[in-house]
């Protein structure tokens with residue numbers, strides 16, 4: 001039995017903040033925006049007690065910049081935001097990907113585009129999480145479906161960012177961020193935490209972007225005598241700018257493939273009643289819950305239907321999705337956007353004609369009844 | 383002296399990318415001389431820059447160096463300094479980088495009085511992108527995007543920084559290198575936000591279009607058109623009009639941001655004892 005703490009009533013955003021602190025985050029830089037602000041507020045209150053630092057910056061661009069500056073000193077650092085702020089952070093997220101600075105960005109999704117609906121739930125930033133910053137780049141994104149998962153996936157996200165030296169995005173949505181649930185958090189001593197690898201060589205031999213078979217370079221903390229250079233320009237293994245196309249290509253290909261290399265470890269998911277399933281839901285985040293209820297309702301009526309929950313969205317678990325979609329009579333993809341995950345599934349499965357979207361973007365969550373009636377409508381024709 | 387400076391340069395990265403006659407090397411040297419003469423721990427020194435010709439200086443300076451995104455050096459530097467206040471943090475920025483796209487960060491870093499030393503390489507133009515006007519291009523001057531002369535009013539960045547709350551402000555030029563070095567020393571010694579405007583020359587993207595001649599002629603122009611701020615105080619405003627005032631412009635004592643934060647942490651630690 002896994003050791004658990006006493007049950008407590010927690011909000012999703014709060015669970016995320018608690019997880020960050022317990023996983024060792026000691027710097028938070030951000031700018032207030034609904035529905036993510038509770039995370040900043042919690043950090044402002046708790047970080048100084050732990051010797052950590054909180055700063056409310058003048059905008060989200062600088063919030064992201066400050067996080068990266070702090071991360072370079074060897075501090076685990078995080079920021080939190082929502083749609084409009086997530087847009088502003090993109091250039092510096094690209095900088096983090098290019099220079100391989102570990103950092104975690106929480107995006108509590110709200111309705112867009114633009115100011116949209118600040119307190120209305122949505123899942124419309126799936127593609128922005130993947131492709132929001134310019135150029136081909138690696139990214140990891142996870143999306144929790146409950147308050148407990150908000151805790152668990154935040155710990156994972158921090159570990160992934162440290163291990164792979166890459167930005168990791170936590171896609172919460174307003175539903176999960178603001179939901180209160182009774183949770184039993186795992187006992188502190190059971191947490192497995194990871195820290196970036198520090199240099200194993202002396203300063204004179206240190207090549208900041210040289211790697212062994214792990215594909216992940218060792219990272220020196222600023223102020224420890226390594227005197228290294230960090231630049232968003234194309235650089236070689238010394239970290240300095242280069243114009244040599246063969247070197248650039250080699251570095252970029254390593255950058256792009258380093259996350260794929262660890263895909264098995266990064267891919268987090270859950271399945272529910274899929275053993276005998278003829279029909280399947282694939283969904284993520286706040287939409288998992290109504291879909292789960294729909295499974296119950298439909299099962300009672302004798303339909304063999306199960307659910308595959310993506311916790312890790314990026315990199316997209318292509319093979320697993322292919323496997324689960326095989327031979328299904330229909331695959332339903334409920335999401336609070338117009339089909340961003342469905343599009344990814346469509347790219348990778350052979351039975352594309354079996355894919356059915358259940359989509360809603362009016363700022364209301366998708367209800368179990370809406371899901372059930374769509375399933376029945378389609379299944380009746382199968 | 384020169385030997386000491388050489389240790390602070392990444393000599394294997396030479397030659398630098400700057401054009402012949404560019405003022406950037408002079409400002410960088412003044413920074414290194416100031417750092418060297420104050421004897422701060424160079425292993426605990428971080429230099430952060432944005433994007434532009436001037437911001438490439440970080441690649442040549444032998445510290446932990448961080449060449450960030452356009453305009454954002456101060457944001458990154460704030461994170462470095464707050465996370466590890468024991469580090470000496472410098473920012474190298476251009477006039478476009480620091481006053482246009484990064485202008486908001488400049489205001490807020492100054493307002494916080496966070497202990498960061500900013501050296502703004504002011505060549506009055508966007509050098510790297512080939513000569514577009516910046517907020518510090520004087521009124522009436524020409525740029526590729528101001529082909530009929532710049533409409534904007536001449537802007538004094540030191541006044542802005544003063545209004546925002548900086549506790550040490552100075553202006554030097556690439557002609558007055560001794561003064562410039564002294565000012566950067568003053569910035570290092572100030573425990574708070576320090577700002578040094580280094581008026582520089584860009585013969586290629588600015589001088590040429592404004593018919594200011596060669597680099598030596600531009601230096602001559604700087605000499606003729608500047609005066610010590612102390613001397614200016616004694617003259618009437620009409621005699622000072624249009625002159626570049628050089629020297630220490632402002633100094634004040636005020637609580638420093640990271641120190642205040644550390645006091646807060648200490649309060650909690652005491653409470654826990």
Ligand SMILES: Cc1ncc(C[n+]2csc(CCOP(=O)(O)OP(=O)(O)O)c2C)c(N)n1
Pocket residue numbers: 433434435436437452475476477478479480503505507508509510511516
């Ligand atoms: C977000 C963004 N916008 C625009 C640019 C293009 N750009 C590069 S340098 C520069 C201006 C640099 O001017 P300044 O800061 O005065 O520095 P200088 O080159 O004159 O030293 C611009 C606009 C960019 N790199 N990033």
Ligand code: SF4
Pocket residue numbers: 399400401403404405406435436505509510583584585586587588
């Ligand atoms: S363009 Fe101007 S600022 Fe840039 S290197 Fe050349 S002379 Fe210097």
